[in-house]
Amino acid sequence: MIPRRPLLATLAAMPCARALAQGAAWPSRPISWTVPFLAGGSADLLARLLADRMAPRLGAQARIVVENRGGAGGAIGSEYVRRQPPDGHSLLLATPSTHATVPATQPATTPYDAAADFTAIAILGQSPLILAVPNASPHRDVRGLIESLRARPGGASWGNSGAGGIGHLTGELMNVMAGGLQTEQVPYRGGSALVEALVKNELEYAWESMGSFTSALQDRQFRALAVSTKARHPLFPDVPTMDESGLPGFETSTWNALCGPRGMPGEVVSRLNAAANESLKEPTVIERLSVAGIDAVSDSTPATTAAFLANELAKYRDVVARANLRL
Structure with missing residues (x-):
């Protein structure tokens, strides 16, 4: 008989075999899906909507429970998931904040x-960000705005919904790609405050996710000059892209991704990916996400997701370096 301690040590040194064994019986208990933000936002809505659709596709008795663990730009909830066993029972809703902008701008304090x-x-x-100006603005297009900013180094203030967030770094990317614009960024506490500032003509321009700006734009409370994605958006077909507007290759978006702790069994990952993609093809899901400003993505694979996340992190690290940002 093999002594108990050496046997346990041997098993501990064989994580792949152990993970596959766990995956074969998966899920054996409710799956916890951490949303690293407070309840009520678009990320929370997406997770709860998909949890209900994905669970039946994982098994007759499968359950996915959404838990909100907000704080530190999503880092607290992300770190919690990182520390969980990689057995497929702990998932994370990743965003630009958790996996790109916060790690890029605050590497020393990001715990993962x-x-x-x-x-x-x-x-x-995914969804685009929108470059918007007040109705009273003289700027009618991106080229005119950039020319004006170049002529007044440091003379223009622009807004976003939080320092170090996706809106902030998208604005910094514009500065860098336009040849080093010197502007004053003003971080607001959320999209609603930013909308109010634009309506009151307190800013020259602002960058924010489409979901936060859609209603105000449809009500003509301010104007959109461009979207940040490479393609125009169906909601605003007359709004050009930044690429079309004189900054070739400009592309950012806000996005949501499904992740888990490192080392999850491949079979479990494949089943979760299939369940997510199938759920995101449902017309009702597509419609409900669209209302929240989210364009459903239903064709990703684990490999393309990993490549996308790595590219996003590298992109914003580069923006931080080129803009010499210090937060």
């Missing part, structure tokens, strides 16, 4: 490696 500490499973949704 966004690229190495997680298993990429699926991209769930």
